[in-house]
Amino acid sequence: MYQLLETIKINNGTPENLEFHNRRMNRSLSDLFGIRKCFDLNAILKVPYKFCNGIVKCRIVYDTEIRETTFQPYAIRPVNSLRLVEDNEIDYRYKYADRSNLDVLFEKRGSCEDILIIKNGYVTDTYYANLVFRSANGDWLTPESCLLKGTRRTCLLEKNLIKEASIRVSDLTNFTEARLINAMIDICDTDGIPIENMVW
Numbered sequence: 313m314y315q316l317l318e319t320i321k322i323n324n325g326t327p328e329n330l331e332f333h334n335r336r337m338n339r340s341l342s343d344l345f346g347i348r349k350c351f352d353l354n355a356i357l358k359v360p361y362k363f364c365n366g367i368v369k370c371r372i373v374y375d376t377e378i379r380e381t382t383f384q385p386y387a388i389r390p391v392n393s394l395r396l397v398e399d400n401e402i403d404y405r406y407k408y409a410d411r412s413n414l415d416v417l418f419e420k421r422g423s424c425e426d427i428l429i430i431k432n433g434y435v436t437d438t439y440y441a442n443l444v445f446r447s448a449n450g451d452w453l454t455p456e457s458c459l460l461k462g463t464r465r466t467c468l469l470e471k472n473l474i475k476e477a478s479i480r481v482s483d484l485t486n487f488t489e490a491r492l493i494n495a496m497i498d499i500c501d502t503d504g505i506p507i508e509n510m511v512w
Contacts, residue, residue, distance in 0.1 A: 315409040325364030332463035395424035404459040441492035453477040
């Protein structure tokens with residue numbers, strides 16, 4: 313049986329974006345296990361007192377039941393360079409706990425700090441995050457070809473703060489910078505990655 317993973321940002325004791333995590337968890341239950349049972353993280357998730365200060369990463373492993381919930385302090389890992397790696401077969405539509413296929417690609421990063429996965433000529437995601445690119449007119453665009461529809465990405469799309477676009481490798485030079493986004497990282501939490509720091 314597949315095990316799945318949710319990573320939730322706890323900000324001074326308050327979980328963020330639970331609506332989007334609930335949606336993804338329950339959609340995964342339906343798609344992968346054919347069950348209509350609904351998790352409600354608002355009722356389930358209890359943050360221990362010692363993790364109620366600062367930014368904390370909550371990690372939930374589940375299948376048809378929640379199997380493990382852990383908490384740990386979190387700090388953003390700086391990323392200023394991306395190695396482009398190609399994998400035309402990779403499939404990560406669901407947030408599986410088994411990330412071995414991604415681990416293999418991450419080992420190809422060389423001197424870069426992370427990878428940018430290319431599938432059939434299209435930009436997808438990094439090892440652990442979705443991407444947004446700043447266009448010349450200041451709009452933020454996210455690849456419609458992403459591997460995983462992250463909760464932060466979905467939230468920003470629904471708020472019309474970013475837009476989906478088809479982005480090929482050849483389009484990268486049309487942008488001024490990129491930023492990583494995921495459950496733990498918002499669009500304004502990191503400095504931009506210069507496009508020239510994305511290399512094969």
